[in-house]
Amino acid sequence: MTGSDVPPSFRLAYVPGVTPTKWVRIWNERLPEVPLTLVGVSAAEAFDTLRGRGADAGFVRLPVDRTDLSAIPLYTETSVVVIPKDHLVAAVEEVSTADLADEIVLHPLDDVLGWESLPGRPAFERPATTADAIELVAAGIGVLVVPQSLARLHHRKDLTYRTVTDAPESRVALSWPEERTTDLVEEFIGIVRGRTVNSTRGRPPTPPQPKQRKAAAAGKAGAGKPGAKTGGKPTGKTAGKNARGGSAAPKAAKRGKPRGRR
Incomplete structure (x- = not known):
């Protein structure tokens, strides 16, 4: 090919x-x-x-x-801190990085926030991935700051998250x-x-797909056939209506009084 x-x-x-x-x-x-x-x-x-x-x-x-x-x-994205559901931070709606000063804040190798200075206390080792860090949070070893979408992606029933107002954003x-x-x-x-x-912004429009081309071709072919919109014999309901005395039906002759015999 x-x-x-x-x-x-x-x-x-x-x-x-x-x-x-x-x-x-x-x-x-x-x-x-x-x-x-x-x-x-x-x-x-x-x-x-x-x-x-x-x-x-x-x-x-x-x-x-x-x-x-x-x-x-x-x-x-909003940045959030992932914590166990029974953590003290879970009692508030949002926190600052200063509120995490006493926490072990995990910093996975695949971090996407690009911290200049990580808040809290560092862990002994950096987890290899965000997924690994989530497991450590569930084990009560530390907390994790990530974009909200990653907190949702790695959702667990025993964990929750809160907004961090001054954390870097992704x-x-x-x-x-x-x-x-x-x-x-x-x-x-x-x-x-x-x-x-239909908005091309200077680009050629998307060509019609096969079904659209077939429908367009059928419309053109039908336009040239007798009985299509102009000319031709009426069909279906229209023909029946006319036959029953519509505007196109011939008027019946008026019947007068019967004449007597001579």
Whole structure:
């Protein structure tokens, strides 16, 4: 199979905590003939995946190296502290980093907040992953500050979380290799930015899909047939109505009084 014979497809990478469901649904509605494949990657692997052609675009966490990657910032996440449900902090709605001064604050190797100075007391070792740190929080060894989406991703019944008002925040962006800004990448950018299907922003509109082409062809063919909208014999209910004395039916002759015989 040659390159021109390969059917189009789109690969979308996403980091933990990002839920691309809404955008994938819109893609499938607008481009049903172009399958979209989701590629789950860690925050650290996301950029190498894009550069190595493992994905056409991806939801990543900023910052992005703009040397060879383009990016559109989408939203900023609230940072929260994950704690056991019976922890004292669970009694309030939000805390500051100063309120965590006496806590062992875990700092996993895959941390995405980029602390300049971690609050609280450090643990003896850094957990390898956020998932490992969550297990340590459940064991009562420390607390963990993460973006809210990661707290939800690793939800446990015995844990809860509270907002940390002055913690660093994580920003999520859509990124792709600048040299590979294809038509399909442009289509996905439009979906993420909320463009309607008819809003092209200077790009050629999405070509009609097979079902749409068939419907258009059928409409053109029907327009040239006798009886289609103009000309031709009326059919169905219209014909029946006319036959029963509608405006097109001939009027019956008036009947006068019977004449007597001569």
